[in-house]
Amino acid sequence: MEESNRRLLRARDTMDRTYAQPLDIPALAQIACVSEAHFIRTFRATFGETPHRYLQRRRVERSMFLLRETDRRVTDICLDVGFSSLGTFSRTFSEILGQSPTDYRKRSDIKAVPTCFGMAWTRPSSFGEAAARQPL
């Protein structure tokens, strides 16, 4: 179990580093030393969500950072974090966070924290709480 977890973690760390690139399941499965189908199945069993959803949340977390900390246009931020269309970005962002990127930018105010904590703790939840959350 530990060996399998460790290999999956290695693949997940790769996703964290290369979040702006297209999701490459064959490459990630190779890092985890399993077949593509087995990778998706065991990733979900281990981390509670599919690799696709994990990557979406990582990208949304990065876009939240850029919306808060920069003046870049929403369209540019969308492309920066790896989404290929503004429509998909806005829909995914709103679905996960319960508000649009523009509204988020207007209301956000987060104090700076060390990188790893920002990445881990400002990442939006994956479990459908968006509708119930209060706007930030």
Place this chain on the structure above:
Amino acid sequence: MLKSIIISHVWVLDQDQALDFYVGKLGLEVKQDLPLGFMRWLTVAVPGEPNREILLEQPGPPAMDEATAQTVRELISKGATGFTVGFTTDDCQKTYETLLAKGVEFTQEPVERFYGIDIGLRDPFGNHIRITQQTATPPA
């Protein structure tokens, strides 16, 4: 009142492998390696900072039952133990290059932040470690 931190704790899955990583790769030094019978008391420290040790402890019986130890091992190996330990360095880029050449697994290349330049890495078991080159005057 409290005066200082003298010892912190990191779970490892194999103490020999931990020594190879924390001493052989990160450059820490062994402070205590005592076979107590019921456990191996193994601590390491940053050279020049002998009064702050890190205990490299292996989960297992009799301290905890095997099922609990298995849960701990699973959490470590899937990176769920969170941030484990942070070190400082005078030259983050050089440290990164040195450790990369030794085969250390990085989660983040050197990045400049408001508090300095830092890198993220994992030990062989999945623990998350950070190394920071702090700014001269840390923000308040």
